[in-house]
Amino acid sequence: MFENILSGNTYKSLVNGKWIESNSKKTIEIYSPVDKSLVGKIQAFSKDEVDKIIENSKEAQKAWGNTPINERAEVLYKVAALLDENVETISKIMQKEIAKDSKSATSEVKRTVDFINFTASEGNHVEGETIGADSFPGYKKNKISFVTRIPLGTVLAISPFNYPVNLSASKIAPALIAGNSVILKPPTQGAISALYLAEIFNKAGLPAGLLNVVTGKGSEIGDYIVAHKDINFINFTGSSEVGRHISKISDMVPLLLELGGKDAAIVLKDADLDLASSNIVAGAYGYSGQRCTAVKRVLVVNDVADKLTLLITEKIKQLKVGSPEDGVDITPLISDKAADFVQELIDDSIRKGAKLIVGNKRKDNLIYPTLIDNVTTDMRLAWEEPFGPVLPIIRINDMDEGIKIANESEYGLQSAVFTENINDAFYVAQKLEVGAVQINNKTERGPDHFPFLGVKSSGMGTQGIRYSIEAMSRPKAIVLNLK
Numbered sequence: 001m002f003e004n005i006l007s008g009n010t011y012k013s014l015v016n017g018k019w020i021e022s023n024s025k026k027t028i029e030i031y032s033p034v035d036k037s038l039v040g041k042i043q044a045f046s047k048d049e050v051d052k053i054i055e056n057s058k059e060a061q062k063a064w065g066n067t068p069i070n071e072r073a074e075v076l077y078k079v080a081a082l083l084d085e086n087v088e089t090i091s092k093i094m095q096k097e098i099a100k101d102s103k104s105a106t107s108e109v110k111r112t113v114d115f116i117n118f119t120a121s122e123g124n125h126v127e128g129e130t131i132g133a134d135s136f137p138g139y140k141k142n143k144i145s146f147v148t149r150i151p152l153g154t155v156l157a158i159s160p161f162n163y164p165v166n167l168s169a170s171k172i173a174p175a176l177i178a179g180n181s182v183i184l185k186p187p188t189q190g191a192i193s194a195l196y197l198a199e200i201f202n203k204a205g206l207p208a209g210l211l212n213v214v215t216g217k218g219s220e221i222g223d224y225i226v227a228h229k230d231i232n233f234i235n236f237t238g239s240s241e242v243g244r245h246i247s248k249i250s251d252m253v254p255l256l257l258e259l260g261g262k263d264a265a266i267v268l269k270d271a272d273l274d275l276a277s278s279n280i281v282a283g284a285y286g287y288s289g290q291r292c293t294a295v296k297r298v299l300v301v302n303d304v305a306d307k308l309t310l311l312i313t314e315k316i317k318q319l320k321v322g323s324p325e326d327g328v329d330i331t332p333l334i335s336d337k338a339a340d341f342v343q344e345l346i347d348d349s350i351r352k353g354a355k356l357i358v359g360n361k362r363k364d365n366l367i368y369p370t371l372i373d374n375v376t377t378d379m380r381l382a383w384e385e386p387f388g389p390v391l392p393i394i395r396i397n398d399m400d401e402g403i404k405i406a407n408e409s410e411y412g413l414q415s416a417v418f419t420e421n422i423n424d425a426f427y428v429a430q431k432l433e434v435g436a437v438q439i440n441n442k443t444e445r446g447p448d449h450f451p452f453l454g455v456k457s458s459g460m461g462t463q464g465i466r467y468s469i470e471a472m473s474r475p476k477a478i479v480l481n482l483k
């Protein structure tokens with residue numbers, strides 16, 4: 001099934017329906033965060049090659065944009081079916097390449113199958129409208145606007161390391177159903193998993209050139225692709241730093257940016273603490289905290305803070321730590337650099353007087369689940385996104401203080417509020433400056449047809465199957481003027 005994508009230990013890239021090597025002969029070595037073994041090499045494309053690849057995408061889009069939506073949908077249904085047959089293969093690659101625990105890796109691929117199927121059927125229901133002019137003062141019935149949705153052209157999809165399959169497909173599938181071609185720039189660490197995904201689209205019968213994959217370091221070719229004149233839309237998920245940079249260098253190209261977060265779980269005194277602690281632990285430590293929507297701080301009222309901390313601690317102690325394939329919860333972080341950063345935040349908080357409850361144990365890039373109580377607002381851990389398995393507890397007097405601290409963050413992705421009082425839940429939810437608030441649940445993106453968005457440094461534009469299709473298409477109005 002995947003024999004074409006690899007030559008020795010070197011992965012090629014999908015361009016115009018074929019697996020090719022870069023003319024530069026330059027490759028990048030990808031090492032596993034689990035044991036530092038070589039997973040494989042990927043192509044490092046040059047700027048000249050990027051020009052040709054984008055030109056090819058542009059050409060391929062012309063016929064695809066005119067292909068009936070039901071035929072585009074048929075291709076996506078085939079992609080989903082083929083991906084479903086290869087869940088285990090791709091899950092294993094991810095376990096090795098990005099150290100994602102086996103349960104999360106498998107569920108990422110299965111979720112992607114569902115995502116693509118849903119996108120295919122949703123695409124068939126994206127409809128236009130007709131608008132009569134006579135509702136506007138001074139106009140008669142002889143003028144009618146026929147509004148349809150048309151593709152934008154070539155979409156640049158840039159995905160992050162933590163969901164190399166799902167956050168690539170959740171850009172590719174809606175872009176394709178809307179009639180666009182796609183250039184995928186996968187994360188360097190995660191590129192191999194994304195290349196397997198690309199071959200699924202290819203083998204399922206997606207016409208050549210509609211999905212071209214440009215591998216190479218973002219720091220070397222990223223700016224060049226982002227600022228390329230033939231890119232018509234940029235769909236980016238990653239850090240706020242790179243997202244902000246992209247918004248500065250792109251030139252009048254519409255953007256969808258899903259960026260970092262510092263999601264708060266606000267726990268009020270009448271909360272079901274067992275439910276709250278289970279959700280907080282699952283939310284904070286899933287994939288070792290490397291999720292944009294991970295619970296990244298707990299704001300708990302003093303009355304129940306001791307009890308909640310105890311419950312969280314008991315649940316953390318049940319988490320298993322080790323290698324992805326062993327079905328554990330906590331696995332090594334993506335790099336030593338990432339682990340150093342998490343350690344820096346832990347050390348800063350302890351130095352400034354926070355209380356270590358559990359964890360702060362480390363072996364290279366493997367950080368044990370860490371809980372830190374009595375974190376205060378002068379500590380970096382109160383504000384910065386660790387992207388690792390460390391959770392700060394900030395004690396508050398009441399819900400208004402919780403709202404204030406939550407809103408002082410530069411981020412605004414999601415938040416959660418735990419309470420049995422629906423009035424308090426709505427009061428808090430309405431005041432929080434975030435894209436979405438979860439009542440009595442951990443912060444999370446899914447289900448994938450819900451709108452998912454961040455405000456402030458957490459992004460711009462809205463993801464979610466229908467929202468993504470709409471973002472990557474535009475209205476086209478044809479106005480009929482009757483005599």
Ligand code: NAP
Pocket residue numbers: 158159160161162163167185186187188189216217218219221222223226237238239240242243245246258259260261291292293385387413454458459
């Ligand atoms: P990242 O370092 O920002 O990288 C994301 C992607 O951008 C990678 O493909 C990267 O390529 C590419 N890139 C880097 N510099 C670029 C440039 N100048 N031009 C164009 N592309 C460039 O993020 P990450 O470390 O992979 O992911 C972790 C971050 O993503 C966290 O902050 C997390 O919160 C955020 N995230 C947000 C969401 C959301 O939906 N809100 C979802 C997932 C992750 P290389 O790998 O080659 O550098």
Ligand code: G3H
Pocket residue numbers: 162163290291292293443444445446
């Ligand atoms: O890492 C960011 C993802 O968009 C979060 O998705 O909440 O399903 O883990 P998730």
